[in-house]
Amino acid sequence: MSVKQFIEKDKDRLLEELMALLRIPSVSADSAYKKDMLSAAEFLKIKLLEAGVDSVEICPTAGHPIVYAEKIMDPSWPTVLVYGHYDVQPPDPIELWESGPFEPIIKTTDRHPEGAIFARGACDDKGQMYMHVKAFEYMMREQKMYCNIKFMLEGEEEVGSPNLGPFMRENQERLACDVILISDTSMLGNESPSMTSGLRGLSYVEVEVTGPNRDLHSGTYGGAVANPINILAKMIASLQDEEGRITVEGFYDDVLEVSAEEREAMAKAPFDLADYKAKLGIDDVSGEAGFSTMERASIRPTLDVNGIWGGYIGEGAKTVLPSKAYAKISMRLVPNQSSEQITALFKKHFEALAPASVKVVVTPHHGGEPVLTPTDGIEFQAAAKAYEQTFGKRPIPLRAGGSIPIVALFEEILGAKTVMMGFGLDTDAIHSPNEHFGVFNYFKGIETLPYFYEHFRAMKEA
Amino acid sequence: MSVKQFIEKDKDRLLEELMALLRIPSVSADSAYKKDMLSAAEFLKIKLLEAGVDSVEICPTAGHPIVYAEKIMDPSWPTVLVYGHYDVQPPDPIELWESGPFEPIIKTTDRHPEGAIFARGACDDKGQMYMHVKAFEYMMREQKMYCNIKFMLEGEEEVGSPNLGPFMRENQERLACDVILISDTSMLGNESPSMTSGLRGLSYVEVEVTGPNRDLHSGTYGGAVANPINILAKMIASLQDEEGRITVEGFYDDVLEVSAEEREAMAKAPFDLADYKAKLGIDDVSGEAGFSTMERASIRPTLDVNGIWGGYIGEGAKTVLPSKAYAKISMRLVPNQSSEQITALFKKHFEALAPASVKVVVTPHHGGEPVLTPTDGIEFQAAAKAYEQTFGKRPIPLRAGGSIPIVALFEEILGAKTVMMGFGLDTDAIHSPNEHFGVFNYFKGIETLPYFYEHFRAMKEA
Numbered sequence: 001m002s003v004k005q006f007i008e009k010d011k012d013r014l015l016e017e018l019m020a021l022l023r024i025p026s027v028s029a030d031s032a033y034k035k036d037m038l039s040a041a042e043f044l045k046i047k048l049l050e051a052g053v054d055s056v057e058i059c060p061t062a063g064h065p066i067v068y069a070e071k072i073m074d075p076s077w078p079t080v081l082v083y084g085h086y087d088v089q090p091p092d093p094i095e096l097w098e099s100g101p102f103e104p105i106i107k108t109t110d111r112h113p114e115g116a117i118f119a120r121g122a123c124d125d126k127g128q129m130y131m132h133v134k135a136f137e138y139m140m141r142e143q144k145m146y147c148n149i150k151f152m153l154e155g156e157e158e159v160g161s162p163n164l165g166p167f168m169r170e171n172q173e174r175l176a177c178d179v180i181l182i183s184d185t186s187m188l189g190n191e192s193p194s195m196t197s198g199l200r201g202l203s204y205v206e207v208e209v210t211g212p213n214r215d216l217h218s219g220t221y222g223g224a225v226a227n228p229i230n231i232l233a234k235m236i237a238s239l240q241d242e243e244g245r246i247t248v249e250g251f252y253d254d255v256l257e258v259s260a261e262e263r264e265a266m267a268k269a270p271f272d273l274a275d276y277k278a279k280l281g282i283d284d285v286s287g288e289a290g291f292s293t294m295e296r297a298s299i300r301p302t303l304d305v306n307g308i309w310g311g312y313i314g315e316g317a318k319t320v321l322p323s324k325a326y327a328k329i330s331m332r333l334v335p336n337q338s339s340e341q342i343t344a345l346f347k348k349h350f351e352a353l354a355p356a357s358v359k360v361v362v363t364p365h366h367g368g369e370p371v372l373t374p375t376d377g378i379e380f381q382a383a384a385k386a387y388e389q390t391f392g393k394r395p396i397p398l399r400a401g402g403s404i405p406i407v408a409l410f411e412e413i414l415g416a417k418t419v420m421m422g423f424g425l426d427t428d429a430i431h432s433p434n435e436h437f438g439v440f441n442y443f444k445g446i447e448t449l450p451y452f453y454e455h456f457r458a459m460k461e462a
Numbered sequence: 463m464s465v466k467q468f469i470e471k472d473k474d475r476l477l478e479e480l481m482a483l484l485r486i487p488s489v490s491a492d493s494a495y496k497k498d499m500l501s502a503a504e505f506l507k508i509k510l511l512e513a514g515v516d517s518v519e520i521c522p523t524a525g526h527p528i529v530y531a532e533k534i535m536d537p538s539w540p541t542v543l544v545y546g547h548y549d550v551q552p553p554d555p556i557e558l559w560e561s562g563p564f565e566p567i568i569k570t571t572d573r574h575p576e577g578a579i580f581a582r583g584a585c586d587d588k589g590q591m592y593m594h595v596k597a598f599e600y601m602m603r604e605q606k607m608y609c610n611i612k613f614m615l616e617g618e619e620e621v622g623s624p625n626l627g628p629f630m631r632e633n634q635e636r637l638a639c640d641v642i643l644i645s646d647t648s649m650l651g652n653e654s655p656s657m658t659s660g661l662r663g664l665s666y667v668e669v670e671v672t673g674p675n676r677d678l679h680s681g682t683y684g685g686a687v688a689n690p691i692n693i694l695a696k697m698i699a700s701l702q703d704e705e706g707r708i709t710v711e712g713f714y715d716d717v718l719e720v721s722a723e724e725r726e727a728m729a730k731a732p733f734d735l736a737d738y739k740a741k742l743g744i745d746d747v748s749g750e751a752g753f754s755t756m757e758r759a760s761i762r763p764t765l766d767v768n769g770i771w772g773g774y775i776g777e778g779a780k781t782v783l784p785s786k787a788y789a790k791i792s793m794r795l796v797p798n799q800s801s802e803q804i805t806a807l808f809k810k811h812f813e814a815l816a817p818a819s820v821k822v823v824v825t826p827h828h829g830g831e832p833v834l835t836p837t838d839g840i841e842f843q844a845a846a847k848a849y850e851q852t853f854g855k856r857p858i859p860l861r862a863g864g865s866i867p868i869v870a871l872f873e874e875i876l877g878a879k880t881v882m883m884g885f886g887l888d889t890d891a892i893h894s895p896n897e898h899f900g901v902f903n904y905f906k907g908i909e910t911l912p913y914f915y916e917h918f919r920a921m922k923e924a
Contacts, residue, residue: 029777029778029779029780030777089780090776090780092776093677096676096677159778159779160779186682200681202681202781204779204781206779211744212742212743212744213742213743213744214558214742214891214894214895214896215555215558215893215894215895216742216893216894217864217892217893217894218764218766218768218792218794219662219664219794219862219863219864219865220648220759220862220863220864220888220892221742221759221863222759222764222766222792222794222863223749223750223758223759223762223763223764223766223794223863224747224748224749224755224756224758224759224863225742225744225747225748225749226744226746226747226748227766227767229698229766229767229768229769229770229789230698230699230702230765230766230767232695233694233695233696233698233699233767233770234695234698234699234702236691236692236695236696236699237692237695237696237698237699237700238699240692240696280674280675280676280678280683280687281674281675282673282674282675282687282688282819282820283818283819283821284688284817284818284819285686285687285688285819286686286687286688286817286819287685287686287687288685293686294686296685296686297682297683297684297685297686300685301685302680302684302685303692304680304684304685304689304691304692304781304783305689305691305692305695305772305773306680306691306773306774306779306780306781306782306783306784307691307772307773307774307775307780307782307784308691308694308695308770308771308772308773308775308787309770309771309772309775310767310769310770310771311767311768311769311770311790312768312769312790313769313770313771313788313790314552314554315491315492316491316621316827317621317622317666317668317768317790317792317827317828318491318551318552318768318769318790318893319664319666319766319768319792319865319893320768320769320893320894321766321768322768322769325770326775327691328773328774328775328779328780330680330684330779330781332680332681332684332685355746355748356745356746357744357745357746357747357748358744359745365778365779366779400681400682401679401681401682401683401684401685401686402679402681402682402781403681403781426682429676430679430682431677431678431679431680431780431781431782432676432677432678432679432782433676433677434676
């Protein structure tokens with residue numbers, strides 16, 4: 001039967017399996033969920049075995065385990081390594097969810113008239129990862145396998161994949177492949193397929209500003225002693241000038257300017273600014289002068305304060321001049337900025353900003369390199385052809401705003417390119433409350449993926 | 463017997479009674495402690511009756527009750543109204559206390575070689591308030607009463623005394639007095655008595671900045687959508703210029719410049735900048751250009767961010783572009799700034815600072831007017847004479863940095879001046895962890911207060 005028939009016949013089961021996976025609160029950032037991480041790994045192991053892999057191993061790491069499985073049809077065939085992650089973002093703030101983050105429910109929305117599954121991880125990344133398991137099940141059942149397939153499903157993507165690099169280095173032979181396939185990105189729309197041809201990098205730091213050695217009474221000391229919150233605000237404010245450019249010394253040195261032609265091509269992608277603002281409830285967008293909204297969110301580097309706290313933040317008023325103020329700051333990077341270099345530049349710049357009246361500590365978190373996938377390569381071409389078959393139009397190549405730090409690692413350690421076949425939508429609210437994934441999108445992914453393998457094999461042997 | 467003999471003979475009891483009061487966690491800001499508020503009021507009622515008042519009433523209000531007591535010796539005598547508060551600041555952050563905030567313990571320190579009582583409220587205001595109850599007990603026992611005494615002890619000073627004004631307006635006749643006496647301020651040192659001749663006012667607001675209508679993924683949207691934390695930082699940073707002056711339009715219009723002569727007199731107070739910095743663990747002080755450290759903390763208005771929060775502030779990294787950012791901001795005011803006017807000016811200025819990409823809401827909290835006590839008035843003179851008797855030197859008149867908002871109310875509603883006889887030290891860490899009050903200071907207050915009544919009566923009848 002065709003893959004569409006397969007989906008139609010088994011659609012309830014296909015949805016119920018995904019929902020069972022979504023019920024497991026596999027939050028990697030919080031050690032309280034350690035047991036659930038194992039449960040999710042075990043679930044995947046069982047499903048992969050049922051789908052027909054030769055073997056599955058739950059590989060322990062210093063953190064959460066990596067689920068590794070393979071189906072080798074023929075050593076002479078090309079090998080595709082499917083990467084996904086079974087861990088999810090923390091669900092907070094929970095009070096903003098309309099249904100439980102780990103109680104998946106299908107509801108219809110404007111952009112998902114056929115319904116969407118609402119749960120933390122529905123889109124990022126369980127729904128998109130599980131499409132691959134079901135596509136594999138189909139190909140095995142209908143004997144439509146064209147490539148060897150290896151699955152590498154980790155549990156720490158949301159916390160920076162600290163153990164993935166070491167795992168890949170220790171298992172280079174086992175993981176040998178011709179291409180890595182990932183579904184953890186989005187498309188422009190259900191009528192406007194697009195593929196991510198580039199990812200931004202990430203630099204993430206935590207800063208701590210200390211003034212006096214204890215909290216002080218703001219009457220007794222206010223005006224005479226530097227307030228670390230006021231100072232931190234000044235330091236953060238100075239990081240961006242009036243043109244929206246980041247002032248960290250050397251920040252833009254390695255940025256590859258995008259050609260006028262490519263910018264023109266990107267500008268052809270459908271984008272409705274009024275709708276964009278209306279959906280976000282904002283009166284105005286804001287960013288680097290000289291670039292459009294879509295460009296600011298994809299081809300330009302950025303700086304965002306992800307969290308800030310200090311002083312008294314409870315109920316009512318407290319007149320304290322606090323000892324400390326903190327912030328979590330991250331920067332999205334573009335080719336050819338280097339995450340390590342940018343982090344070092346930021347640290348140096350920020351520490352130098354501090355007046356003598358305070359002390360500053362900058363602590364780096366995990367980062368990731370920016371990535372570019374050549375649109376003329378067979379990896380991209382095979383995928384584009386698959387989308388064209390199931391959507392009726394070629395996907396527009398777009399550079400994404402987000403980061404998947406391990407993609408740069410793949411090329412470095414395994415020597416293969418990555419192709420990103422995403423089926424989510426930007427409005428699926430990943431990392432936010434009420435995250436969801438369209439039923440249409442889930443099934444479209446299962447339908448599209450088998451064509452990728454077919455075309456990749458054909459193009460490789462051509 | 464003399465008051466010193468009284469103190470010596472009963473010193474253990476005098477300390478134990480205060481410690482019993484300190485054990486009651488009478489935190490007014492937190493409704494969880496409502497029962498303890500009543501316990502503290504009941505405790506005071508009993509002690510006042512035992513000391514010899516004619517009557518005590520625990521007067522209900524819309525919030526915590528006011529303890530009102532009186533001892534009328536002779537209607538023709540002057541009447542002193544003693545004000546104090548039995549509520550205390552919240553104890554957090556609790557982890558920074560070396561002993562329990564409500565488990566009073568006496569420990570010696572460099573500045574308190576005779577020991578200090580460590581507990582929340584030891585200095586602000588239970589220790590200083592209770593000195594008055596014990597001084598009264600002494601004067602009654604030894605028949606050394608010179609004035610009628612009325613006690614008005616409230617339970618909401620730390621939350622802005624919202625019900626005190628109404629209480630005073632409803633009880634104007636009952637509260638009729640010639641002077642109000644308060645002990646809720648500090649002296650320069652145990653060898654350097656000083657008296658507060660002025661208080662700063664207070665304006666307190668909470669601000670909320672909203673960007674997008676939900677938390678966003680900072681990769682998908684970062685760089686294209688205004689981040690309310692970044693915006694809030696810019697807005698706060700702009701509130702003070704490089705000279706340390708506040709930029710709110712109209713802010714300084716009503717400030718009475720302090721004369722060169724008065725500044726010279728203030729500069730005579732002993733102040734060791736190196737010691738000040740060393741005790742606070744800072745390498746540099748910081749404030750308005752053209753003013754000394756002590757001036758910045760007393761005769762100049764200020765702006766401090768007391769709390770700030772927004773985005774992800776938990777463990778690890780989360781790449782969120784948050785929907786909202788918040789801050790609690792307060793300003794200390796000097797004569798003749800008006801709290802209501804400054805709050806209105808701030809609100810107008812801050813709202814106008816907001817770019818079109820965010821929405822700002824400014825919510826005022828309680829405030830208070832600045833105050834000046836004439837040093838040539840008999841209130842001040844009687845108190846200064848009392849200090850001279852027990853310390854061996856006249857107290858230096860100093861303007862305090864902190865606010866006691868209801869002092870301005872007293873003059874307005876009761877038509878009498880307030881004299882502030884403080885016995886705490888700036889290093890007693892009020893509003894901070896490990897708050898304490900010297901045993902020397904507690905006993906010195908009890909010793910000094912009876913002389914005030916004697917001199918006030920004499921000066922009034924002269």
